[in-house]
Amino acid sequence: MTKIIDGKLIANKLKHDLKNEIIQLKQKYNKVPGLAVVQVGNVAASSVYVNAKTKSANEVGINVIDHHLDDNVTEDELINLIKKLNTHNEVDGILVQLPLPKHVDEQIILDTIHPNKDADGFHPLNVGKLSISSKNENNLLIPCTPLGCILMLKSLNLELKGKNAVVIGRSNIVGKPMVQLLLKESCTVTIAHSKTENLEKICSTADILVAAVGKPEIVKENWVKENAIVIDVGINRIQKKINGEIKNKLVGDVDFSQVKEKVFAISPVPGGVGPMTIACLLINTTTAFKNKISKNY
Numbered sequence: 001m002t003k004i005i006d007g008k009l010i011a012n013k014l015k016h017d018l019k020n021e022i023i024q025l026k027q028k029y030n031k032v033p034g035l036a037v038v039q040v041g042n043v044a045a046s047s048v049y050v051n052a053k054t055k056s057a058n059e060v061g062i063n064v065i066d067h068h069l070d071d072n073v074t075e076d077e078l079i080n081l082i083k084k085l086n087t088h089n090e091v092d093g094i095l096v097q098l099p100l101p102k103h104v105d106e107q108i109i110l111d112t113i114h115p116n117k118d119a120d121g122f123h124p125l126n127v128g129k130l131s132i133s134s135k136n137e138n139n140l141l142i143p144c145t146p147l148g149c150i151l152m153l154k155s156l157n158l159e160l161k162g163k164n165a166v167v168i169g170r171s172n173i174v175g176k177p178m179v180q181l182l183l184k185e186s187c188t189v190t191i192a193h194s195k196t197e198n199l200e201k202i203c204s205t206a207d208i209l210v211a212a213v214g215k216p217e218i219v220k221e222n223w224v225k226e227n228a229i230v231i232d233v234g235i236n237r238i239q240k241k242i243n244g245e246i247k248n249k250l251v252g253d254v255d256f257s258q259v260k261e262k263v264f265a266i267s268p269v270p271g272g273v274g275p276m277t278i279a280c281l282l283i284n285t286t287t288a289f290k291n292k293i294s295k296n297y
């Protein structure tokens with residue numbers, strides 16, 4: 001029987017443990033972690049994510065400070081807000097929801113977030129630390145989606161060492177950090193992307209396949225090796241004919257109904273990586289809080 005990796009269940013367990021940890025931190029230090037969430041404009045998907053992140057943070061006892069800015073905010077205004085949050089005593093983590101409007105340079109904004117408060121792990125210093133760190137460092141701020149994927153893989157309690165892992169997608173947010181995390185687990189990692197030749201053949205060699213390419217249901221049954229583990233990072237909103245009616249549907253990068261018949265384990269969309277990304281944001285915020293206490297900055 002194929003194992004369906006239930007991201008919602010794993011994320012709920014992580015949040016439960018985090019809530020208890022935050023209760024203990026509060027008893028000890030009389031403070032709780034604080035997360036500043038910055039959203040610019042009204043991109044519908046961003047609003048869904050930001051609301052889900054805020055709700056989950058509140059549930060575990062993280063104090064959320066919301067900043068919802070107008071679409072036409074200038075780059076300088078956004079930089080000034082982040083600089084204020086960088087020195088704000090009650091803010092331990094800062095999250096700027098992406099994408100930002102075209103007139104704002106995303107990299108400049110991400111570079112402005114203080115690396116110690118970088119709840120997303122996107123700052124170049126944290127990107128570098130991830131690539132040179134050893135396996136056992138637990139104070140790193142790691143991009144939330146790939147961290148969630150690794151925790152899902154670990155939930156299977158299988159040896160990851162030496163496995164052939166293929167990551168489809170080379171984004172800074174998912175693909176590249178995913179490679180680093182798999183390397184840390186001593187996997188042999190191939191990074192493929194939309195321009196890769198023989199993509200299907202390369203994927204079919206994978207013991208672990210992470211699909212983060214942003215193409216709805218591109219990974220078909222003949223792309224996967226028998227008994228592989230498949231993590232689907234895609235979140236694609238498509239229209240599909242169901243019972244003669246056109247309906248909106250959320251699908252991953254993997255053709256779930258085909259692929260699930262062949263593999264050992266697979267994460268669904270929705271209910272897979274999505275909830276894990278949110279749980280990992282809360283973990284990072286708490287890590288930033290604990291780092292501040294232990295390093296006294």
Ligand code: GUN
Nearest residue numbers: 095096097098099120144
């Ligand atoms: N937009 C899509 N994914 C993410 C994410 O993980 N973090 C932020 N800040 N924005 C996103």
